[in-house]
Amino acid sequence: MRAGDTFYKLSIQYKVSLESILRANPGVDPNNLQIGQVVCIPAATPPQPLCPGGTLYTIRAGDTIYNLANRYNVSVDDILRANPGIDPNNLQIGQVICIPAPRCPGGTLYTIRAGDTIYNLANRYNVSVNDILKANPGIDPNNLQIGQVICIPAATPPQPSCPGGMLYTIKAGDTIYNLANRYNVSVDDILRANPGIDPNNLQIGQVICIPAATPPQPSCPGGMLYTIKAGDTIYNLANRYNVSVDDILKANPGIDPNNLQIGQVICIPCMPAPTPPQPSCPGGTLYTIMEGDNLGSILIKFNISVNDLISVNPNFDPHKIVAGQKLCIPPHKSGICPSGTNPYLITSHDAPQEKLVVAHLAMKFKISISDLMLANPNLAPSDFTVGMKICVPSK
Known part of the structure; x- marks a missing residue:
């Protein structure tokens, strides 16, 4: 040691850490170094090599x-x-x-364990012994070493079934859309012929089914397309669909009535079904019931009472809500609570800030909103306020 030396200065001078010097000199007091004292400076640790992916x-x-x-x-x-x-x-x-990491494109790197053989690995991963040997050139299948890393190639997917169509191997740049255009089929046709295919992740070498092009459908404005089945004739189709033979022949120019083919698509003309009349709703609004609607949700949405709704919809059954049904929604008219229930005065405790009063009361009395509204047919959801007398269904 020389005058002014410290372990810190020595660590910088010799490019080693302070901890390395302390470990190399157990028992030396770094705060009481003596001039002439001999200490050990350990060799600098070489930097770790870069090894991305390895x-x-x-x-x-x-x-x-x-x-x-x-x-x-x-x-x-x-x-x-x-x-x-x-x-x-x-x-x-x-x-x-x-x-470096072994090359194993599309496969799995596997570390050999005690008891492993190429044969049982082939069975375990559903590939052939030859596939594994091809993916690992130079491997000795009779001398696998524990800890040795090998490549297990991806299992070859089975060829898809493609009756009437053609098998196609995906190439770079292929998309379902351009294949549909190239082979004159629709994107939907290709997707239906290849259930489970991901159209946004086609793999080069992947085999898919291109279905046969579908012949164009005949035009059939106002009628219906029909697929010929065994035993069909123009005459019995005319009787079945209440049209004339001439009407069917006129709707299908060029058809040979004596040579119908099973699977052939023809047009059956028919009169368009009459549009059902819209229900009358003077002074109100027509509403089509949607999936998930119930009596309570409809009354809350339009702030009306059960009596309001029934008064303009005489055939409406409040116990049978059907999606697609049209209702006339009238303006709300308040009224008196009917008899047959227990009266209850709404207090401030029944008016929490976070929910409707009617919803709170339904939960309090363990009934549905619809039941509570039915018991108060002249009240709309907004009528349930502090100080209002209501009727609660008896349990």
């Missing part, structure tokens, strides 16, 4: 680049490229090198 490996006795390449299923050149400047003939015990 594995850092510490050289042990007996290691060579060749046996490491075999063990990790990479080539000697791969290891040398990943470790520029390494001397393959002078590996040092404790030296850290990069073992």
Whole structure:
């Protein structure tokens, strides 16, 4: 030690950490260094090599680049490229090198365990022994080493069924849309012929079914398209659909009535169904009941009472709400609570800020909003206010 030396200055001077110097000099008091005192400065730790995607490996006795390449299923050149400047003939015990990841496009890297064989791995991953050997050139199937990394290739998917169509192998740039245009079929036809296919993730080499082009459908304005079945004739179709033979022939110019083909599509003309008249709703609004609607939700939405609704919809059954049904929604008229229920005066405790009073009361008395509204047919949801007398159904 010289005058002015400190462990901190020495760590900077020799490019080692302060902790490394302290570990190398157990028992030395860093706060009481003496001029002339001899201390140990440990060797600087070499930086770890970069190894993106690979594995850092510490050289042990007996290691060579060749046996490491075999063990990790990479080539000697791969290891040398990943470790520029390494001397393959002078590996040092404790030296850290990069073992690059084996190449296994589309497959799975697998680390050999005790008892593994190529045959049982092939069965486990549903691939052939030959597929594994092809994916691992140079592997010795009779001398697998525990810890050795090999590539398990992806299982080859089965060929799709494609009756009447053609099998097509996806190429770079293919999309379902341009294949549909190329083969004169619709995108929906291709998707139906390939259930489970992801149209946004086609893989090069993937085999799909291109269905046969569908012949154009005949025009049939105001009528219906019909597919010929065994035993059909123009005469019995005319009787079945209450049209004349001439009407069917006129709607299908060029058809041969004596040579109908099973699967042939023809037009059956028919009169359009009359449009049902809209219900009358003077002074109100027509509303079409939607999925999920119930009596309570309709009354709350339009702030009307049960009596309001029934007065202008005489055939409406409040116990049978049907989606698609049209209702006349009149303006609300308040009235008197009917008899047959228990009276109740709404208090301030029944008016929480976070929910409707009617919803709070329904929960309080363990009944539905619809039941509470039916018991108060002249009240709209907004009529349920503090101080209002209401009727609560008896349990």
